[in-house]
Amino acid sequence: MSPPPRITREDVATGWRDALALWDVRVQLSPPEPHVAFHPDESHAQEPLAYIDLVKRQVFVNFKLLEAMEATGSLTAVLAHEIGHHARFPHTLGWDAELRVQEQRLVPGLKQSLTNLFYDLQVNEVVGRTHAAALCAVYRGFQRVQGGEVSPLFFFYLAIYEELWGLPPGELVPAAQLEAMEQRYPGVRAEARMFAQTFYALPTGKLQFLYFCATFIRYIEQPADLEFSLPLGGDVSVPDVDDLDAAIHGSSRWDDALEEAEGRGWLEPLSTRAKEKDALDTIHRVTEHLPGKQGGTLRRALVAKHYRRLVDRHILKLPTAPSQPEPYLRTTPQAWEYGDDPSSIDWTLTVLSQGHLAAVSPLRRELEADLPPPSELGAPSVEIYLDTSGSMPNPELSLNAMTLAAQVLSASALRKKATVRGIVYSHGNPQVSPWMYDEETARDFLLSYIGGGTRFPFDVMDALSRERPDALRIIISDSDFLMNVTAEKPLAPVLESIRRSRLVVAILAVPDELRARQALAPLLRERRFRLVVVRWPSDFAKAAADLAQALLEN
Numbered sequence: 001m002s003p004p005p006r007i008t009r010e011d012v013a014t015g016w017r018d019a020l021a022l023w024d025v026r027v028q029l030s031p032p033e034p035h036v037a038f039h040p041d042e043s044h045a046q047e048p049l050a051y052i053d054l055v056k057r058q059v060f061v062n063f064k065l066l067e068a069m070e071a072t073g074s075l076t077a078v079l080a081h082e083i084g085h086h087a088r089f090p091h092t093l094g095w096d097a098e099l100r101v102q103e104q105r106l107v108p109g110l111k112q113s114l115t116n117l118f119y120d121l122q123v124n125e126v127v128g129r130t131h132a133a134a135l136c137a138v139y140r141g142f143q144r145v146q147g148g149e150v151s152p153l154f155f156f157y158l159a160i161y162e163e164l165w166g167l168p169p170g171e172l173v174p175a176a177q178l179e180a181m182e183q184r185y186p187g188v189r190a191e192a193r194m195f196a197q198t199f200y201a202l203p204t205g206k207l208q209f210l211y212f213c214a215t216f217i218r219y220i221e222q223p224a225d226l227e228f229s230l231p232l233g234g235d236v237s238v239p240d241v242d243d244l245d246a247a248i249h250g251s252s253r254w255d256d257a258l259e260e261a262e263g264r265g266w267l268e269p270l271s272t273r274a275k276e277k278d279a280l281d282t283i284h285r286v287t288e289h290l291p292g293k294q295g296g297t298l299r300r301a302l303v304a305k306h307y308r309r310l311v312d313r314h315i316l317k318l319p320t321a322p323s324q325p326e327p328y329l330r331t332t333p334q335a336w337e338y339g340d341d342p343s344s345i346d347w348t349l350t351v352l353s354q355g356h357l358a359a360v361s362p363l364r365r366e367l368e369a370d371l372p373p374p375s376e377l378g379a380p381s382v383e384i385y386l387d388t389s390g391s392m393p394n395p396e397l398s399l400n401a402m403t404l405a406a407q408v409l410s411a412s413a414l415r416k417k418a419t420v421r422g423i424v425y426s427h428g429n430p431q432v433s434p435w436m437y438d439e440e441t442a443r444d445f446l447l448s449y450i451g452g453g454t455r456f457p458f459d460v461m462d463a464l465s466r467e468r469p470d471a472l473r474i475i476i477s478d479s480d481f482l483m484n485v486t487a488e489k490p491l492a493p494v495l496e497s498i499r500r501s502r503l504v505v506a507i508l509a510v511p512d513e514l515r516a517r518q519a520l521a522p523l524l525r526e527r528r529f530r531l532v533v534v535r536w537p538s539d540f541a542k543a544a545a546d547l548a549q550a551l552l553e554n
Contacts, residue, residue, distance in 0.1 A: 005072050006067070006072075007063050007066070007067070007072050007075060011072075011075060012031065012032055012061075012075070013031070014076075015032075015075040015076040015078075015079050016031050016032055016059075016079055018076045018080075019076050019079035019080035019082075019083050020083065022076075022080045022083075022126075022127065022130065022131075023080065023083050023084060023087050023088070023126075025083070025087045027083060027086060027087060028057055029052065029057050029058070029059055029083075029086065030056070030057060030058045030059065031059065032050075032059045032060065032061045032079060033058060033059070033060055033061075034060070034061065034062075034063055035047065035048070035050075035051075035060040035061060035062040035063070036060075046229070047062050047065060048062060048233070048234045048235060049061070049062050049065055049066065049078060049138070049142075049231050049232055049235075050062065050078050050079070050081070050082050050232070050235060051082065051234065051235040052082055052085070052086055052235065052237075054237055059079070059082055061075070061078065061079070065145070066078065068141070068145055069137070069138060069140075069141025069142060069144065069145055069231075070137070070141050070144075071134070071137040071138045071140075071141040073134060073137065074131075074134035074135065074137045074138050076131065076134065077127055077131035077134035077135050077138065078138065078232070080127045080131065081120075081123050081124065081127055081135075081232050081235075082235060084122075084123035084126060084127060085119060085123060085235060085236055088122075088123075088126075089119040089122040089123050090115070090119055090236065093237060093238075093239040093240065093243045094239070094243045094246060094247070095205070096115055096236065096237075096239050096243070097239035097243035097244045097246065097247035098247040098250070098251075098253075098254075099115045099118065099209055100113055100115060100239065100244070100247070100286060101244070101247045101248055101251055101282065101286055102209065102210070102213075102251070102254055103115065103209075103213060104282075104285040104286050104288075105251075105282075105285070106210070106213045106214070106217070106267070107213060107217055107220065107223050108223070108285060109223050109224045109285075109288065109289075110220075110223040110224075110226060110289060111223065111224055111225060111226045111227060111289045112226050112227050112228060112289065113289070114212070114213070114216060115236065116230065116233045116234065116235070116236050117153075117157060117212075117216070117230070117233075118208075118209060118212050119236060120230065120232055120233070121157075121160065121199065121212070122208075124161065124232075125164065125200055128161070128164065128165055132165040135161075136161075136165070136167070136171070136172060138231050138232065139158060139161070139172055139231060140172065141231070142230075142231035143174065146229070149174065149177060150173070150174060150177065151219075151228055152181065152184070152185065152219040152221075153216065153219045153220060153226075153228055154228060154230075155173050155174075155177060155181055155188075155219075156185075156188060156191070156192060156216070156219045158172040158173045159172075159173050159188065159189060159192035160192045160195055160196050160199075162192070163192050163193045163195075163196040163197075164196045164200075169189060185218065185219065191215070191218075195211075195215055198211065199211060199212065204257065206254060206257035207257055207260065207261065210257060210258065210261040210266060210267065211261070211264075211266055214261070214266035214267055215266075241298060241301045241302060241305070244286060244287075244298075244302060245302055245305045245306075248279055248282050248283060248286065248302065248306075249279060249306075249309070251282070278398075278399060279306050280303065280306060280396065280397060280398055280399060281397075281398075283299055283302045283303060283306065284299065284396075284397060286302075287299040287302065296396065299396060300396065300444065300447065303395065303396045303447060304440070304443045304444055304447060307395070307403070307404060307407050307443060307447070308407075308411075308439070308443060310399075310404055310407070310541065311404070311407045311408050311411045311541075312411075314408050314541050314542060314544070314545035315408065315411060315412055315415070315545060315548070330367070331365035331366055331367055332365070332366055333346075333349060333353065333363045333364070333365060333366075334363065334364050334365070334366045335361065335363060335364075336362040336363060336364045340364065344364040344365075345362045345363070345364050346363055346364060346365045347362070349363050349365065350362045350363045379413060379416040379417055379418035379552055380418060380470065380471060380472045380502050380551075381418060381419045381420075381421070381435070381468055381470070381471040381472065382409065382410070382413040382418055382419070382420050382421070382471065382472045382473075382474065383420075383421045383422075383423065383461075383464060383468075383471050383472070383473045383474070384406050384409055384410060384420065384421070384422050384423065384446070384474050384476065385423045385425065385456070385457070385461070385473065385474065385475045385476065385477075386402060386403065386406045386422065386423065386424050386425070386446060386476050387402055387425065387426070387454060387456075387475075387476060387477035387478065387480065387481070388400075388402070388403075388424050388425065388426050388448065388449045388450045388451065389426045389427065389450070389451065389452060389453060389454040389480060390426075390451045390452055390453070391454070391478060391480070392478075392537075394449045394451070395447050395449055396447065396449070400449075401509075401537035401538060401540040401541065402476050402477070402478075402509075402537070402540055403446060403447065403449075404540065404541045404544075405476050405507065405540035405541050405543065405544035406422070406446045406476055406544075407442075407443060407446055408541055408544040408545050408548065409474055409476075409544050409547070409548055410422070410436075410439070410442040410443070410446060411439050411442070411443075412544075412545070412548030412549075412552055413548070413552060414436075414437070414438065414439050414442060415439075416552045418552070419435045419436065419437055420435070420436045420442050421433055421434070421435050421436065421464070421471075422436070422442065422445045422446050422448075423457065423460060423461075423464075424445070424446070424448045424449075424450065425450070425455070425456065425457050425460075426450035426451060426452045426453065426454060426455075427450075427452045427453035427454060427455045428450075428452070428455070430450075430457045430460055431445075431448050431450070432460065432464075433445045454477070454480035454481075454483075454484065455484060456475070456477070456481055456484040456485075456488075458484075458488055458493065458494050458497070459493075461473065461494075461497045462493045462494070462496070462497045465496075465497040465500040465501055466500065469500040469501065470501070470502045471501060471502060472501070472502050472503050472505075472551060473497075473501050473503070473504045473505070474504075474505045474506075474507065474547070475504070475505070475506040475507065475508075476507050476540070476544075477506070477507075477508055477509075478508060478509040478510065478537075479508070479509070479510045479511075479516075481506060481508055482508070482510065482515070482516055482519040482520065485519060485520060485522075485523065486519055491522055494523070495522065495523070495526060498523065498526045498528050498529050499526065499528060501528055502528070503528050503529075503530065503551070504523075504526075504528060504529050504530070505529075505530045505531075505532060505547060505551075506520070506523075506529075506530070506531050506532065507532045507534065507540065507543055507544065507547065508531070508532070508533055508534070509533075509534050509535075509536070509537050509539075509540065510533055511535065513533045516531065516533060517531065532547060
């Protein structure tokens with residue numbers, strides 16, 4: 001057998017031009033360059049065939065793998081496939097994020113996402129109208145390079161293309177597996193034909209994806225163990241944290257499509273399907289299989305965004321300054337620039353000052369900054385002592401009311417330009433943060449969780465009260481704090497810590513306020529100690545917001 005022909009620069013230029021013409025789009029991408037192996041010591045069969053680096057906006061092609069597949073004549077089809085991903089399927093990573101969220105709801109615990117398979121079915125239908133033979137050469141070459149039997153999932157996937165392009169059975173799928181697959185999955189060929197006739201006729205991408213998942217799940221025996229490779233796979237970027245966050249909290253947009261899928265008989269009724277407990281459960285499902293889960297980096301970021309949404313519900317928004325200052329306030333004229341609020345233009349001032357040039361050079365008035373009076377005190381430093389014992393859940397897996405209260409207090413303080421320090425404790429060595437100046441850092445730290453028993457770190461509070469005596473100290477706990485105070489002997493250092501502080505406030509979830517006041521009687525006799533009792537953990541966030549309003553806004 002003669003070796004496959006080498007791909008020349010002229011071949012690449014011609015293939016790139018023809019691929020762009022197939023989609024009839026203008027893309028801001030550089031012409032293809034040779035792929036540099038990610039893992040030089042491994043077989044090139046494990047490397048991607050082609051992909052787009054969105055950071056460099058560069059197309060890369062694994063020419064060595066294409067030659068090994070004996071599919072050099074398929075270069076135009078491969079490039080058209082990559083342009084199809086960029087231009088239409090999925091086109092945006094926000095759409096890809098939505099599909100990944102729904103996928104984990106329909107196939108819980110799926111280890112490897114099926115979205116690349118879904119997009120390939122869409123792209124190849126368009127490319128295959130004129131380059132079906134070239135795509136077939138890629139899939140045959142891929143099987144030849146990989147060797148061995150194909151998985152049921154990939155078998156069904158190839159059978160769809162045979163039906164779509166009018167090929168006889170065994171043209172793409174291994175002929176030796178036809179009989180065995182029919183016995184293992186009765187009607188597999190008929191189902192592939194039905195899929196090809198139904199999938200491309202559906203009116204929306206949402207219905208297509210729901211039908212796709214409902215059909216392909218039959219060929220996934222163990223979703224948690226699913227791993228597969230495709231000749232044209234691995235060429236769609238993973239959505240970032242903002243895309244996934246928007247998809248998780250915007251899933252209600254799929255309600256109509258899910259209802260229609262149920263009506264068509266693709267999905268089980270909602271009452272029998274696995275439901276998410278809340279957004280945190282959805283986050284866990286979506287991030288369980290993604291790269292970067294080591295250390296929970298992506299999940300931690302999504303959880304932080306979720307808690308920020310909850311915090312913002314409890315913190316009052318400050319009113320924005322009016323665009324037109326009151327006439328009696330001191331102002332200075334400033335040139336109005338393109339992009340400024342048009343309603344801020346002072347036309348009277350402009351006409352008097354600019355004369356005939358008023359229309360092309362408008363002016364706006366800007367308030368002069370008032371110096372704060374010397375007697376006005378700034379927002380105090382705030383220390384938050386957060387109980388993370390085993391009586392409350394891990395905030396990354398389930399909503400933790402105490403953690404949310406701490407987040408509300410820290411955000412309120414930081415938005416008033418205060419500094420915040422967090423002390424996360426349970427039993428043993430507490431976690432103490434440095435002074436924090438931004439919400440993101442504080443939010444991430446206050447998501448820490450220890451678990452176990454409860455022992456309040458009175459020694460830490462004593463040391464920190466000596467370091468910064470005028471700080472506002474807030475304790476968030478439950479009835480365990482009462483036992484800690486009762487067991488603490490002697491109480492003199494605790495009382496001294498309170499006296500050194502600007503104020504110490506304990507927000508406790510206890511069923512009996514009278515019992516709490518009796519247990520905390522020595523502390524309550526101090527004029528700088530306050531007790532806030534909540535009856536239910538769900539009241540923590542509102543109590544924290546009210547406390548922040550009272551202590552920081554007034």
